[in-house]
Amino acid sequence: xxxxxxxxxxxxxxxxxxxxxxxxxxxxxxxxxxxxxxxxxxxxxxxxxxxxxxxxxxxxxxxxxxxxxxxxxxxxxxxxxxxxxxxxxxxxxxxxxxxxxxxxxxxxxxxxxxxxxxxxxxxxxxxxxxxxxxxxxxxxxxxxxxxxxxxxxxxxxxxxxxxxxxxxx
Numbered sequence: 001x002x003x004x005x006x007x008x009x010x011x012x013x014x015x016x017x018x019x020x021x022x023x024x025x026x027x028x029x030x031x032x033x034x035x036x037x038x039x040x041x042x043x044x045x046x047x048x049x050x051x052x053x054x055x056x057x058x059x060x061x062x063x064x065x066x067x068x069x070x071x072x073x074x075x076x077x078x079x080x081x082x083x084x085x086x087x088x089x090x091x092x093x094x095x096x097x098x099x100x101x102x103x104x105x106x107x108x109x110x111x112x113x114x115x116x117x118x119x120x121x122x123x124x125x126x127x128x129x130x131x132x133x134x135x136x137x138x139x140x141x142x143x144x145x146x147x148x149x150x151x152x153x154x155x156x157x158x159x160x161x162x163x164x165x166x167x168x169x
Contacts, residue, residue, distance in 0.1 A: 002162065004128055005096045011135055012089055013161040018139055019082050021146050021153045022046070029149055030078055037141045043081075045145075047072050049138040050085045056131040057095050059108050060124050099124060 002010075022030070022042065030043050039045040051070035058066065075081035102125030111117045139156060146153035159165070 004099070004102065005093065007132060008093060008096050010158055010161045011132060014139065014156040017156060018142060021151055022078050024151070025078070025146070025149070027077060034145050034148060036144070042142050042145050043072055043078070045138050045142055046081060047075060049135055050081065052134050053092060053131055054088060056127055057092050060099070060106065060127050061095060065110060102128065
């Protein structure tokens with residue numbers, strides 16, 4: 001089984017490939033409404049995904065909720081959001097590397113985007129897996145948006161980043 005830190009490393013590699021595609025998108029396309037996804041735009045989806053990593057790591061560290069950091073208003077253009085997310089990576093890596101008990105209980109309350117408050121009970125490892133799966137889910141939405149714009153956004157599969165591979169014929 002891959003370590004949690006190695007898993008995060010694979011996410012950041014896939015994220016960087018996605019960033020490469022997004023760097024080629026105009027601001028109009030970055031904010032274009034699509035007929036699917038909760039957030040409907042690449043900008044909103046990306047901000048939401050970065051915000052989730054920020055919030056999930058705060059929860060796992062036992063820190064109280066704070067105001068939204070990754071918002072469309074704070075980061076209206078892609079380069080600024082990308083750079084801020086990149087700055088967060090070492091902090092997330094340091095937390096993951098320092099955590100010694102992924103089975104420790106984790107309990108917290110949060111308010112969802114729709115205003116409802118939820119109580120959540122699980123483990124630190126479960127929250128980490130949620131962070132990973134959440135990003136994969138939203139990366140796939142952004143990839144679909146990019147493909148609808150005619151970009152060949154594909155192959156962010158874990159094995160493309162985690163395994164040594166070579167063509168034999």
